[in-house]
Amino acid sequence: MSTPPPPRDRFDPTAGFIGLLGLQFDEITAERITAHLDIGPQHLQPYGLVHGGVYAAIAETLASVGAMVAAGGDRSGRGAVGLENHTSFLRTARAGQRVDAEAVARHAGRRVQQWAVSMRDAQDGRELANSTVRVLLVDSGNV
Numbered sequence: 001m002s003t004p005p006p007p008r009d010r011f012d013p014t015a016g017f018i019g020l021l022g023l024q025f026d027e028i029t030a031e032r033i034t035a036h037l038d039i040g041p042q043h044l045q046p047y048g049l050v051h052g053g054v055y056a057a058i059a060e061t062l063a064s065v066g067a068m069v070a071a072g073g074d075r076s077g078r079g080a081v082g083l084e085n086h087t088s089f090l091r092t093a094r095a096g097q098r099v100d101a102e103a104v105a106r107h108a109g110r111r112v113q114q115w116a117v118s119m120r121d122a123q124d125g126r127e128l129a130n131s132t133v134r135v136l137l138v139d140s141g142n143v
Contacts, residue, residue, distance in 0.1 A: 030070040059131030062103035063115035084134040098122035
């Protein structure tokens with residue numbers, strides 16, 4: 001049996017999967033999170049288009065960070081885990097494009113939150129994908 005890692009003192013947007021994905025945060029508040037991603041070859045599926053999992057990962061990341069901040073930040077000892085992620089893919093994107101993402105809290109309860117996430121082409125503003133993400137807030141010792 002492994003020992004869980006100690007709680008973090010501070011959110012690190014370059015660590016773990018977020019760093020691997022390459023997501024860059026622009027604004028983080030309890031009501032709204034914005035970020036962007038420069039699409040590279042590592043984000044593509046075999047046909048040269050952005051893999052749908054990239055959009056789902058962006059959505060869940062923004063919603064989880066937003067829920068954590070809405071719950072009092074990472075100093076509260078609470079974390080957020082995904083319960084449900086419904087992502088719809090609307091348009092394609094390719095390497096070299098930039099995706100701007102925005103997550104807005106629809107319901108920021110003490111235990112369960114729901115966030116709406118929109119991902120757009122930074123150049124023309126057209127929506128590429130949108131998501132509804134539901135997260136559960138848990139004590140860090142229960143993650």
